[in-house]
Amino acid sequence: MLFINLTRQNEIGANSYYLEIENKRMVLDAGLHPKNEGEAALPLYKAIPVESLDAILVSHAHQDHIGSLPVLMRRFPDARVFMTYPTARLSDVMLHNSVNVMSRQRDELGLHAYPLFTHREADRAVQLWQSVAFQQYWTIDGERVSEPNPEPSFEMFSSGHILGSAGILIRGEGKRIFYTGDVNFLEQTLLRKANFPCEPVDVLIIETTRGDRQLDPNYSRRNEEQRFLQALEEALCRGGSVLIPVFALGKTQEVLTMLHLFRERGELQEVPIYIGGLSTKITIVHDQLAHLAPRQHENLQILDSISPYVLNRSDIQTTQINRKRIYALSSGMMTEKTLSNRLADRLLSDPKKSIFFVGYADPDSPGGRLKSARPGDLVQLDENLPSREMKCDVQEFDFSAHAPRELLIDYVRKVVPRLIFLVHGDLPALSWFKERLVQELPSATVIIPEPGRHYKFN
Numbered sequence: 001m002l003f004i005n006l007t008r009q010n011e012i013g014a015n016s017y018y019l020e021i022e023n024k025r026m027v028l029d030a031g032l033h034p035k036n037e038g039e040a041a042l043p044l045y046k047a048i049p050v051e052s053l054d055a056i057l058v059s060h061a062h063q064d065h066i067g068s069l070p071v072l073m074r075r076f077p078d079a080r081v082f083m084t085y086p087t088a089r090l091s092d093v094m095l096h097n098s099v100n101v102m103s104r105q106r107d108e109l110g111l112h113a114y115p116l117f118t119h120r121e122a123d124r125a126v127q128l129w130q131s132v133a134f135q136q137y138w139t140i141d142g143e144r145v146s147e148p149n150p151e152p153s154f155e156m157f158s159s160g161h162i163l164g165s166a167g168i169l170i171r172g173e174g175k176r177i178f179y180t181g182d183v184n185f186l187e188q189t190l191l192r193k194a195n196f197p198c199e200p201v202d203v204l205i206i207e208t209t210r211g212d213r214q215l216d217p218n219y220s221r222r223n224e225e226q227r228f229l230q231a232l233e234e235a236l237c238r239g240g241s242v243l244i245p246v247f248a249l250g251k252t253q254e255v256l257t258m259l260h261l262f263r264e265r266g267e268l269q270e271v272p273i274y275i276g277g278l279s280t281k282i283t284i285v286h287d288q289l290a291h292l293a294p295r296q297h298e299n300l301q302i303l304d305s306i307s308p309y310v311l312n313r314s315d316i317q318t319t320q321i322n323r324k325r326i327y328a329l330s331s332g333m334m335t336e337k338t339l340s341n342r343l344a345d346r347l348l349s350d351p352k353k354s355i356f357f358v359g360y361a362d363p364d365s366p367g368g369r370l371k372s373a374r375p376g377d378l379v380q381l382d383e384n385l386p387s388r389e390m391k392c393d394v395q396e397f398d399f400s401a402h403a404p405r406e407l408l409i410d411y412v413r414k415v416v417p418r419l420i421f422l423v424h425g426d427l428p429a430l431s432w433f434k435e436r437l438v439q440e441l442p443s444a445t446v447i448i449p450e451p452g453r454h455y456k457f458n
C-alpha cells in the first residue's frame with residue numbers, strides 16, 4: 001500500500017491524497033486552494049506516480065475538496081469518479097460558480113491561466129460522475145456488490161459536515177483504511193451528526209481542523225443558538241442591521257434554518273432577510289434533496305419558509321441599509337470583492353450596525369483581521385478600499401461544522417488504528433493531535449505526511 005499527501009503544505013488548502021492498494025490507484029478529493037492563485041491553487045498532481053488512475057473518490061462539495069476536480073479528470077480521463085448524489089448536485093453548482101469567479105479574476109488580476117477549466121468542461125465532468133449512497137459496497141471498478149468483496153472496495157458514511165458529506169472506508173489487502181473527510185460528531189441545527197463505522201480500522205486518514213482550540217466544557221449548540229438570538233434581537237431593537245458572513249454552502253442553510261426556527265417560535269421579529277445568488281442556488285438543492293439527507297426538520301423547505309431577498313454584486317453598493325435588516329452573505333471569511341466584504345465596508349464605521357461571525361475565518365483574511373480588531377482600530381477590508389475606524393458591533397458565535405478535537409480523539413480511540421495520517425489542519429492543530437495521539441495510542445504510528453513524500457506500508 002502507498003499513500004502520498006498531494007497538498008502543497010500541511011494546512012487546510014487544496015485537499016487531495018493518493019492511495020494505491022492491491023494495484024488499484026485512486027485519489028481521494030481534488031480541492032482548490034481558497035487563497036492561492038493559478039497553478040499554486042492546485043494540489044501537487046505532478047506527484048502522482050502513475051500514468052492512469054482507476055478511481056477518484058470525493059468526500060464532499062466544498063471548494064477545498066472538489067475545486068480542481070475537472071483538472072484532475074482532464075489529466076486522468078479513464079478514472080471513474082464517485083461521490084454521493086447530493087455531493088454531485090452541489091458540486092455541479094459550485095464548479096460552475098468557480099468558473100465565473102476565475103473568469104472575473106483573469107480580467108481583474110490578469111491571471112492568464114484562468115479559468116483553470118471551462119463551463120463546458122464542468123458540464124462534461126458532471127456527466128461522468130457516478131453517485132453512490134451511504135453504506136453501500138462498491139468495487140473500485142464501479143460495480144455495486146452485496147458484500148465488501150472482491151477487494152478493493154469502498155463504502156461511504158455520512159460525516160455530518162454538510163449535505164452529502166462522506167467519510168470513505170476502503171477495504172483492500174485485508175486491511176481497512178478510513179478517510180474521514182471533514183467531519184462533525186455534534187448535531188447541527190439542520191444536519192445530523194456523523195454516522196461513522198465503529199469497528200477497528202488499520203489506517204486512519206483524519207482531519208484536524210479544530211486541533212488548536214479546546215472545546216468550552218459548557219458549550220452546547222442550543223445555548224449558542226440562544227446567545228445568537230439575543231444578540232440579533234438586541235441589534236434589531238436598536239434599529240440596526242446585521243451582517244452574518246457565511247459560506248454559501250452549509251453555513252448559509254444552517255443560519256437560515258436557525259432564523260426560521262426563531263421566527264416560528266415568535267422569538268425573532270420579522271425583518272427582511274437577504275442572501276446572495278450562489279447561496280440561493282445551493283439552498284434550492286437543499287430543499288429539493290430534503291428527503292435524501294440525514295437531517296433534522298425533514299419537511300422544512302428553507303427558501304419558502306424564509307422568503308429571502310436576493311442581493312447581487314450590482315446591488316451591494318446601493319442597497320438601503322438604514323432600516324432593520326439581516327444579511328446572510330458569503331463569503332464567510334469576507335474575502336476581497338465578495339458580497340460580505342463589500343457590505344462590511346459600508347457597515348464598519350456605524351455604531352448602529354452589527355457584524356456577527358458564525359464560523360472560522362483565516363487570521364490573514366479580511367474577516368480574520370476584523371475579528372481580531374478592537375473598537376476604534378483602523379481596519380482595511382480590501383487594498384482598494386480606504387481604512388476605516390471600526391465602530392460597529394462585532395461578535396463571534398461558534399456554529400462550527402467541524403468536530404471539536406476532543407471528539408476526534410474519542411473516535412480515534414474507538415477505532416484503534418495502527419497507522420494515523422493527520423491532514424486538513426494548520427500546523428499548531430496538527431502538532432496538538434500528534435502529541436496527544438502518541439500518548440493515547442503508544443502502539444500506533446502517527447504521521448503528519450510531508451507533501452509529495454511516498455509512505456509505503458504493509
Ligand SMILES: [Zn+2]
Binds near residue numbers: 062
Ligand atoms: Zn468542508
Ligand SMILES: [Zn+2]
Binds near residue numbers: 012062182424
Ligand atoms: Zn475542508
